[in-house]
Amino acid sequence: MKTYLDLMRHILADGTEKGDRTGTGTRSVFGYQMRYDLQKGFPMLTTKRVHWKSVVHELLWFVRGDTNLRYLVKSGVRIWNEWPFQYYLGKNGLTEKFPKYSPEWKAEMKSFVERIINDDEFAGKWGDLGPVYGKQWRNFNGVDQLAGVIDSLKNNPDSRRHIVTAWNPEDIPEMAKAGLPPCHTLFQFYVADGKLSCQLYQRSADVFLGVPFNIATYALLVHLVARECGYGVGDFVHTLGDAHLYSNHMNQVQEQLSRQPGKLPKLEITPDAPGIFEIGYEDITLLDYDPMPSIKAPVAV
Numbered sequence: 001m002k003t004y005l006d007l008m009r010h011i012l013a014d015g016t017e018k019g020d021r022t023g024t025g026t027r028s029v030f031g032y033q034m035r036y037d038l039q040k041g042f043p044m045l046t047t048k049r050v051h052w053k054s055v056v057h058e059l060l061w062f063v064r065g066d067t068n069l070r071y072l073v074k075s076g077v078r079i080w081n082e083w084p085f086q087y088y089l090g091k092n093g094l095t096e097k098f099p100k101y102s103p104e105w106k107a108e109m110k111s112f113v114e115r116i117i118n119d120d121e122f123a124g125k126w127g128d129l130g131p132v133y134g135k136q137w138r139n140f141n142g143v144d145q146l147a148g149v150i151d152s153l154k155n156n157p158d159s160r161r162h163i164v165t166a167w168n169p170e171d172i173p174e175m176a177k178a179g180l181p182p183c184h185t186l187f188q189f190y191v192a193d194g195k196l197s198c199q200l201y202q203r204s205a206d207v208f209l210g211v212p213f214n215i216a217t218y219a220l221l222v223h224l225v226a227r228e229c230g231y232g233v234g235d236f237v238h239t240l241g242d243a244h245l246y247s248n249h250m251n252q253v254q255e256q257l258s259r260q261p262g263k264l265p266k267l268e269i270t271p272d273a274p275g276i277f278e279i280g281y282e283d284i285t286l287l288d289y290d291p292m293p294s295i296k297a298p299v300a301v
């Protein structure tokens, strides 16, 4: 995972100070590409612990076309909580009562999450993130893009049109409300020598917090789609637009850069597990993941 650490070094060396929507401030570069050969192991960061359970559940949530927070929080995934919560505060005139990141805000978010889990009506009303990834992958104005691309990968592997896009301009305002306009915007598959590769265009990349998840998510997607189509795994090519380090992550970045990358883990999928649309969390295992300790950092909302 030196590739990832090189990206951090590049932003520190060549990036520009830039303001951003969240008011946090970033150091940023525009345009960067990384390549991970999935034959060499599963590209999960070893220089800090990444929450594997969140990677798997979030991807299954996308693949099943779900857009409600409930499945995630019930599965112990916390990474999407802030956005629907902030939307809920706004809609109920509570933004000022609970200033972002204050202890009261954190406590209120905890009870918000409890209600999402326990109260059907509340979850239906406030848990939905809008027409985010799951919606666009499975039902982009009526088109099931993921099923379509799997079909074309099986039947017409040489095609140069194996594309799934989450960027639905008509839906962007709706996504901007409770969720976010998609950061992983478009991906393309490619088949050569019986191996499946994938390139992702990510328009905006929080390099310390988001990118380790994004790499693992897409590596896992390649494994699941390759298995579905009977191919081996090739490369994951990760292309970034605005690649940034938030100004309040700099100490964490230095800590991470001081660590030596270790051996990559391996992915194991239960041989008789169902296909991509029915597969469960228990069927997907990361073997020999032995990372250095996690490094906490605040997420910019």
Ligand SMILES: Nc1nc(=O)c2c([nH]1)NC[C@@H]1CN(c3ccc(C(=O)N[C@@H](CCC(=O)O)C(=O)O)cc3)CN21
Pocket (backbone or CB within 6 Å): 050, 051, 054, 077, 078, 079, 080, 180, 206, 209, 210, 211, 213, 294, 295, 296, 297, 298, 299, 300, 301
């Ligand atoms: N500013 C920002 N960065 C992101 O990476 C991001 C967003 N916003 N908004 C939408 C999603 C949510 N994602 C997130 C959100 C939080 C974490 C995070 O806090 N990760 C911690 C704790 C993970 C846990 O154990 O729950 C980490 O150490 O990785 C990571 C990705 C990725 N996306």
Ligand SMILES: O=c1ccn([C@H]2C[C@H](O)[C@@H](COP(=O)(O)O)O2)c(=O)[nH]1
Pocket (backbone or CB within 6 Å): 021, 180, 181, 183, 184, 204, 205, 206, 207, 209, 210, 211, 214
């Ligand atoms: O999968 C994801 C989702 C989000 N991010 C980061 C990138 C930015 O820091 C924020 C989104 O803010 P915008 O103002 O909409 O660009 O979230 C990520 O890295 N990966």
